[in-house]
Amino acid sequence: MAIVSGKPGVDGLSAAVGALRAWQDEGAPTQLHPGDLGWFWRWGAEATAEAVRTWSRDGRILAVGLLDGPDLLRLTTAPDAWRDEELARRVADDVTVPERGVLPAGKVSVEAPTGVRLQELLTERGGWGFDAPWTPLHRDLTEPVHHPGVRIEAVGPERAQVCAAVHRSAFGGGRFTAERWHAMAAGLPFTEARSLVAYDDRGSAVATVTVWSAGPGRPGLLEPMGVHADHRGQGHGRAITLAAADALRDLGASSALVCTPTANAGAVATYMSAGFRPRPEVRDRIRDV
Numbered sequence: 001m002a003i004v005s006g007k008p009g010v011d012g013l014s015a016a017v018g019a020l021r022a023w024q025d026e027g028a029p030t031q032l033h034p035g036d037l038g039w040f041w042r043w044g045a046e047a048t049a050e051a052v053r054t055w056s057r058d059g060r061i062l063a064v065g066l067l068d069g070p071d072l073l074r075l076t077t078a079p080d081a082w083r084d085e086e087l088a089r090r091v092a093d094d095v096t097v098p099e100r101g102v103l104p105a106g107k108v109s110v111e112a113p114t115g116v117r118l119q120e121l122l123t124e125r126g127g128w129g130f131d132a133p134w135t136p137l138h139r140d141l142t143e144p145v146h147h148p149g150v151r152i153e154a155v156g157p158e159r160a161q162v163c164a165a166v167h168r169s170a171f172g173g174g175r176f177t178a179e180r181w182h183a184m185a186a187g188l189p190f191t192e193a194r195s196l197v198a199y200d201d202r203g204s205a206v207a208t209v210t211v212w213s214a215g216p217g218r219p220g221l222l223e224p225m226g227v228h229a230d231h232r233g234q235g236h237g238r239a240i241t242l243a244a245a246d247a248l249r250d251l252g253a254s255s256a257l258v259c260t261p262t263a264n265a266g267a268v269a270t271y272m273s274a275g276f277r278p279r280p281e282v283r284d285r286i287r288d289v
Contacts, residue, residue, distance in 0.1 A: 035212025
């Protein structure tokens with residue numbers, strides 16, 4: 001059967017999320033996680049469905065991509081399809097030809113796991129280089145996580161505004177609101193997720209994180225984590241990261257994952273202080289024309 005690609009529609013998002021959950025494995029390199037779709041869901045189910053692409057054969061999803069912006073496709077494939085030649089060629093055609101409706105002409109990026117056949121095809125076709133490196137970090141959750149030593153509260157509807165305010169301060173933007181948190185929390189991936197807020201000894205909200213489980217025995221994801229701009233340099237990043245790892249362990253995750261630009265040395269150091277260990281750097285493929 002030929003490879004069929006397209007948008008899943010809102011009704012098809014459940015199948016895409018389910019495929020991503022099933023593909024998460026301790027032995028796999030960094031790849032698209034259901035939590036990535038969960039975080040995007042803050043824009044609503046319709047926008048998420050519009051940003052997702054799937055590639056299938058005979059009704060089975062073999063690859064899932066997320067347009068995390070108009071010029072960046074984040075993609076992963078089923079474990080047994082990493083070297084599938086037909087799939088790799090179809091994806092390569094779809095990301096290269098603007099008329100296919102995946103990526104536009106000009107400068108674009110593709111994030112795909114190291115070792116998939118697609119990576120080699122992009123090199124063979126020419127015009128695709130490598131972008132700045134990112135550092136994936138991993139923490140095993142076999143053993144209990146050390147208590148962060150600060151007050152941690154789970155975010156529900158009544159605390160969405162607090163979570164959103166800390167996030168806006170941490171990332172310097174005004175787009176994440178309580179309404180966006182509610183949209184995210186209504187998404188399918190949030191059934192296995194938690195948002196947390198850390199408070200200092202004066203009762204101020206100082207840091208926030210959302211964690212995403214892919215199911216018991218599978219790696220979970222931190223996305224995003226941020227510290228309020230007025231409370232940096234006081235260990236709150238380490239504290240909320242420890243709380244995130246503990247929450248994922250409680251959700252049954254086998255490990256906790258996070259990925260940050262290598263150039264952000266402070267973030268790398270924060271995660272390492274909370275027991276995360278760096279893995280080999282990864283780079284997006286970039287067509288800079």
